[in-house]
Amino acid sequence: MTTTFDVNAQTVGELAASMPLSIRVFEAWKIDYCCGGRTPLTDACTAAGKSVDAFIAELEALATIPDAAARDWSSDTLAATAARIVTTYHAYTREELQTITPIAAKVQSVHGERRPELAEVVSLVAELTTDLLPHMLKEEQVLFPYVDQLEEAANGKRVAPTPFFGTVKNPVRMMMIEHDRVGELLARLRVVTDDYTPPESDCFSYRELYRRLTDLELRTHEHIHVENNIYFPAAVALEDRAGQPNTFSDGCGHGCNH
Ligand SMILES: [Fe+2]
Ligand SMILES: [Fe+2]
Structure with a gap:
């Protein structure tokens, strides 16, 4: 997977919505993406003691697992x-x-x-x-x-x-x-x-x-x-x-x- 979007400009809620796989990383790192969805990713990673690069690496590793993608709700009515x-x-x-x-x-x-x-x-x-x-x-x-x-x-x-x-x-x-x-x-x-x-x-x-x-x-x-x-x-x-x-x-x- 090639990550082409600018993650630094995203909130964790936006990422969870647009890339459901990110939810698995947020859960593993105990990042609050639901009630705390407006937190910028950069701040959330810092608070979790992680880097944005590590986040992208985790996401890319998950994307290689078959059927790992969580449901994409955004295209539904x-x-x-x-x-x-x-x-x-x-x-x-x-x-x-x-x-x-x-x-x-x-x-x-x-x-x-x-x-x-x-x-x-x-x-x-x-x-x-x-x-x-x-x-x-x-x-x-x-x-x-x-x-x-x-x-x-x-x-x-x-x-x-x-x-x-x-x-x-x-x-x-x-x-x-x-x-x-x-x-x-x-x-x-x-x-x-x-x-x-x-x-x-x-x-x-x-x-x-x-x-x-x-x-x-x-x-x-x-x-x-x-x-x-x-x-x-x-x-x-x-x-x-x-x-x-x-x-x-x-x-x-x-x-x-x-
Ligand atoms: Fe509900
Ligand atoms: Fe509710």
């Missing part, structure tokens, strides 16, 4: 992206939190006396659940349907909707604040579990809990990235275009005034 977010990430998150909660409680009841950090793991999982379930519901019931309608209007299939929340920027802002909180909870989980390292123990549930939490962290980072760096900016741009005179409303579809 917004409706398709939202549908895929729901089936890929929301369904997984709901199921996984439901599975993890009793495992965490069980591990804490068995090992909690010798491992006091497990009490915080249990409460962090509970807080993640309390935050994420209504968050996803708001996206599914309010934000995504509005953006679907906006996209249909842009395609000339209907009149542009008037949302009760004024502009899409309001729910987007709220969702991003909630993403930040989820990012903080996941970061705290990583600290209290010592990077998800189970103690020397043959307890299957303990290892299973940490394996599932590691997976939940990765997929939630991806989930937030797809929304913060791909879906939300595209939705805001679409609404901005809809707000211009004669756009989406003249019926001829050419933007002319007749």
Whole structure:
């Protein structure tokens, strides 16, 4: 692979969106590309104790692995992206939190006396659940349907909707604040579990809990990235275009005034 773009001018969120493979490097180097997506790559590499050259080398090495490319979401319609977010990430998150909660409680009841950090793991999982379930519901019931309608209007299939929340920027802002909180909870989980390292123990549930939490962290980072760096900016741009005179409303579809 030849890297032809100027990485020094890119933010980590832009890179994650345009080159999904970069997500693997960001995860490995613990660079926050979802909630912290606006950080320039140069700053993120410096904070991680790495160089941009090393980043490019990692990316090029990954590109040589067959089928290593992660999904490119950028060419989908917004409706398709939202549908895929729901089936890929929301369904997984709901199921996984439901599975993890009793495992965490069980591990804490068995090992909690010798491992006091497990009490915080249990409460962090509970807080993640309390935050994420209504968050996803708001996206599914309010934000995504509005953006679907906006996209249909842009395609000339209907009149542009008037949302009760004024502009899409309001729910987007709220969702991003909630993403930040989820990012903080996941970061705290990583600290209290010592990077998800189970103690020397043959307890299957303990290892299973940490394996599932590691997976939940990765997929939630991806989930937030797809929304913060791909879906939300595209939705805001679409609404901005809809707000211009004669756009989406003249019926001829050419933007002319007749
Ligand atoms: Fe979501
Ligand atoms: Fe979200």
